[in-house]
Amino acid sequence: MIGIAAIVLSLMGLMYFAYRGMNVLILAPIMATFAVLMAQGGPVMATYTQVFMTSLGRYVVLFFPIFMLGAIFGKLMADSGASTTIAHSIIGRLGPKHAITAVTLACALLTFGGVSLFVVAFAIYPIAAALFRQAQIPKRLIAGAIALGSFTFTMTALPGTPAIQNAIPTRFFGTTTFAAPGLGIIAAIIMFAGGIAWLTYRQRNAALAGEGYGNHDDKLQSFDENERSGFMLAVLPIVVVIGLNAVFSLIVFPRMDLTYLSQQLYGNVAPATVIGTWSLIISLICAILSVLVLHRRYLRDAQKTLNEGTMGALLPIFNTASEVGYGAVIASLAAFALIRDSVLSIAPDNPTVSLAIAVNALAGITGSSSGGLSIALDTLGATYLERATALGINPELLHRVATIASGGFDSLPHNGAVISLLAITGLTHRSSYSDIFVVNLLVPVFAGIVIVVLGSTLGSF
Helix, strand or coil: CHHHHHHHHHHHHHHHHHHCCCCHHHHHHHHHHHHHHHHHCCCHHHHHHHHHHHHHHHHHHHHHHHHHHHHHHHHHHHHCCHHHHHHHHHHHHHCHHHHHHHHHHHHHHHHHCCCCHHHHHHHHHHHHHHHHHHHCCCHHHHHHHHHHHHHCHHHHCCCCCCCHHHHHHHHHHCCCCCCCHHHHHHHHHHHHHHHHHHHHHHHHHHHHCCCCCCCCCCCCCCCCHHHCCCHHHHHHHHHHHHHHHHHHHHHHHHHCCCHHHHCHHHCCCCCHHHHHHHHHHHHHHHHHHHHHHHCHHHCCCHHHHHHHHHHHCHHHHHHHHHHHHHHHHHHHCCCHHHHHHHHHCCCCCCHHHHHHHHHHHHHHHHCCHHHHHHHHHHHHHHHHHHHHHHCCCCHHHHHHHHHHHHCCHHHCCCCHHHHHHHHHHCCCHHHHHHHHHHHHHHHHHHHHHHHHHHHHHHCCC
């Protein structure tokens, strides 16, 4: 019982201090040390260097290329004006009457194309604010619209999305980012339709109450049309990301002779565990090169953009890796075996149910979709795969369930992306979190339940 209490108190401390703004790079090892001391009295240093740092390093080794290349690509798209062009084109076509849908779709296209959700928020907000003001839609709904387009279906549900949440399960289940495409599309439709329905309902009620945009000093920036490319040129790098990812993961690598990977020199791994990552790396590199070639004239300082994009990847990956290291320490405690067995005992004949609950819980506790997903799969992924194989369940179903589950309870108030979005838009939890809660938590959780039910009855498709 003392061990379980140590884990619970440690997790509560992680949530509380993260919400208070303490950097997870220092917070994670402190809370891990607290848990070790309270549960078993040590050894602290051995746990830190041999468990925490080893797990942190392993995560960085596996996923740093995706974080770095994604950050560079997003920065290039932003600095070249391509992101702004795409947003203006979509919003311009739909107009103020459909401002919420327009903003959501603009965010969705950019994030599905590999642009960082933080870059998207910065790029879309000024345009969204101007559009919402023109349509007299309350500013407080902007956060919900951006969150719906950036943090939900394009992050976890749509097959082929280059989001890190969709890449992580490939190494554990031997799948690709296109796993269970049919189920992913169904989940995406539920998330999009449910989110739009809620925000439209809120807009209609505000209009009936006579509430307009509100009195806000947005200090919006202006955009020079001559300093940006046309829509087709702007969207081409996104087509490169999605298209090449599909070609390499579904056609090229599966047909190659990769038996050399069984050598100790290359990690003695199965080809399926690396194909998803390799495909993303190649597609992002090609997309970066396409921006540098096609948008060179719009980049004021390409070298500066590349440098800033590279440095911009460091904090996100080390934050997530620190949470993974924390999870490894918790998993090393004797009391964790009781928690693990309790989770695994939930629907023992249906590991997808247990997996969805475990990922949702850990994502909510850490306030991070990628962190919670990584912790869950690091500690329980092999067990779930073994059970699924024994029951004849397609690993692709596990992949899609795990990915969608990571985007549910992660959106609690202490989530870093939620806090950053509110800071970018100049809004508060009090004014806007209720809408974020519905479109980013309730609707995705419902979509996840639907996918678990469909997958359990119809299998993966």
